[in-house]
Amino acid sequence: MTVYQKVTSWEEALNALTQPEITILAGGTDLYADEKFPHKNSRLVDISQLKSNHLITEDEGGWWFDALMTWSDFTAANLPPLFDGLKAAARQIGGVQIQNAGTIGGNICNASPAADSVPPLMALNAEVEIRNLDGARLVPLGDFILGRRKTTLRSGEMISRIFVPKPDGYGVSDFIKIGGRAYLVISPVMVAGMLDLSDTKIINSCRIVVGACSEVAQKLDSISNRLVGIHVSEISRFELTSDDFAGLTPISDGRASAEYRRQSAETLVARLLKKWGTVYG
Ligand SMILES: Cc1cc2nc3c(=O)[nH]c(=O)nc-3n(C[C@H](O)[C@H](O)[C@H](O)COP(=O)(O)OP(=O)(O)OC[C@H]3O[C@@H](n4cnc5c(N)ncnc54)[C@H](O)[C@@H]3O)c2cc1C
Numbered sequence: 001m002t003v004y005q006k007v008t009s010w011e012e013a014l015n016a017l018t019q020p021e022i023t024i025l026a027g028g029t030d031l032y033a034d035e036k037f038p039h040k041n042s043r044l045v046d047i048s049q050l051k052s053n054h055l056i057t058e059d060e061g062g063w064w065f066d067a068l069m070t071w072s073d074f075t076a077a078n079l080p081p082l083f084d085g086l087k088a089a090a091r092q093i094g095g096v097q098i099q100n101a102g103t104i105g106g107n108i109c110n111a112s113p114a115a116d117s118v119p120p121l122m123a124l125n126a127e128v129e130i131r132n133l134d135g136a137r138l139v140p141l142g143d144f145i146l147g148r149r150k151t152t153l154r155s156g157e158m159i160s161r162i163f164v165p166k167p168d169g170y171g172v173s174d175f176i177k178i179g180g181r182a183y184l185v186i187s188p189v190m191v192a193g194m195l196d197l198s199d200t201k202i203i204n205s206c207r208i209v210v211g212a213c214s215e216v217a218q219k220l221d222s223i224s225n226r227l228v229g230i231h232v233s234e235i236s237r238f239e240l241t242s243d244d245f246a247g248l249t250p251i252s253d254g255r256a257s258a259e260y261r262r263q264s265a266e267t268l269v270a271r272l273l274k275k276w277g278t279v280y281g
Helices: 010-016 071-076 081-091 096-101 104-110 118-123 221-227 232-237 258-280
Strands: 003-006 022-025 043-046 056-058 062-066 127-132 135-140 145-147 158-165 170-178 189-197 203-211
Touching (some): 010 043, 010 127, 010 158, 081 118, 081 170, 081 189, 104 118, 118 170, 118 189, 189 258, 203 221
Parallel strands (some): 003 043, 022 043
Antiparallel strands (some): 056 062, 062 158, 127 158, 189 203
């Protein structure tokens, strides 16, 4: 038998999570689509009522996003260009019905290699706030996801917020996803990137992340490191090498072959750099 419990306070939620065989339910768009759902003898803890009235909080260090924010909430939010990549991902997650129900916390905790929010959030150096009865701690998103469907969450824990630090200069970001069709597609390859530009358009810092080409989205540090210090107008002439993509471990499956994924990753990164050079150069 599956027990369903809708919690209405953090205290109730965190106490409920200490029981055995717990499944956290947020928007349910991943869980309900899982053929093994619901697990026998499990306790379903519905956290949807914990959604805050203040979905986004900004302080001097950065922005805090409620884990129960939906993709439609993101699309409607008034955010600076730093979040254009994440917003582009939000607009491409499933269709409108999925965007109305699916949450950022659910996308991260589901830990799918093809989760659309993970590359843009990693490009933003996002951190995940984990809460349990003892308090809260922040973990970088890249350390939170350990592998396919694996996270560092322990029994009695859930994620409450996502933190994105402010860049030193003018921050911009982008996201490119490809697939068998333009919409309603789980992507075989996606690329996200973030640029932090000085007043004179010198690149202060940069992060490029490829998703769906390894169990966990990968930052391409060799490219980012070489871009630091150059003027953004030079970015479209920047040379990529196959070594830049050596950290990717794409697989062949029903969506694409490993070779297609690798070549597409190279093409999408080159396309992203060209676009940045044109738009910001
Ligand atoms: C038709 C369809 C199309 C889709 N298209 C896309 C797509 O294009 N791109 C994409 O990335 N995804 C897609 N998805 C997957 C899904 O919609 C997203 O991953 C969504 O963001 C999941 O959020 P949720 O709130 O519905 O998660 P749920 O289904 O409620 O939960 C997902 C997992 O996260 C856990 N969880 C949820 N919230 C928390 C929390 N706060 N703390 C700890 N654990 C938590 C749950 O226990 C569960 O294991 C699609 C799904 C469907 C059904």
